[in-house]
Amino acid sequence: xxxxxxxxxxxxxxxxxxxxxxxxxxxxxxxxxxxxxxxxxxxxxxxxxxxxxxxxxxxxxxxxxxxxxxxxxxxxxxxxxxxxxxxxxxxxxxxxxxxxxxxxxxxxxxxxxxxxxxxxxxxxxx
Numbered sequence: 001x002x003x004x005x006x007x008x009x010x011x012x013x014x015x016x017x018x019x020x021x022x023x024x025x026x027x028x029x030x031x032x033x034x035x036x037x038x039x040x041x042x043x044x045x046x047x048x049x050x051x052x053x054x055x056x057x058x059x060x061x062x063x064x065x066x067x068x069x070x071x072x073x074x075x076x077x078x079x080x081x082x083x084x085x086x087x088x089x090x091x092x093x094x095x096x097x098x099x100x101x102x103x104x105x106x107x108x109x110x111x112x113x114x115x116x117x118x119x120x121x122x123x124x125x126x
Contacts, residue, residue, distance in 0.1 A: 010087045011099040015044070015114040018074050018101045022046050027072040028064055032057075032083055033105070035124065041105055042121030044076060044114045049124065052082060069095050076101040079108040 013021070022029040023046065031038065031047040043049055050060045065071040073095065075083035080102045087098035103111030115121065 010084060010091065012080075012084070012102040013074060013099055014111065015076075015101055015103055015105075015117050015119055018076065019044070019114075019119045021072075021074070027074045027099070029074050029076060029101070030061065030064060031105070032075055032077050032086055037078060037105075038124035041115060043124050044105060045120040045122050047076060052086065070097060072097040072099070074099045074101050076114070077104045078106045079113070080104040080111065081108075 018027070018029055021027040029044060029047040031043055031049050032052045034051050034053055035049075038049055048064045050057055050064065054060065061073070062069075065073060073087075073090075075086045075098065077083040080100055081104075083104060084100040087100045090098050101114075102108070103113040103116075105114045107113030107116045
């Protein structure tokens, strides 16, 4: 059962750090937003688009990490809320190195996002 009170701590990284680590191949960056959101802002470079709404989310995530649940995965969404929830939930189900990109793509009240920091994006073609 999912325990809301004994949740594991989730590491947070800022968008610039996520960009640098993904560029070096040290993390897999996964964008969990919807296709409509990807079309509006583009995808963070080099994020893998796997929408939380996709019924095959877990299967596609496992493919993105070549079946290695110990691989470092950073999740990004619009503001960092959804991606933080995903990182936390997966940690409870055996994923060892999940983290959240604080501020997400669009930013939050406490952290500027990917776009605000001028980090590269790529167009999403559907």
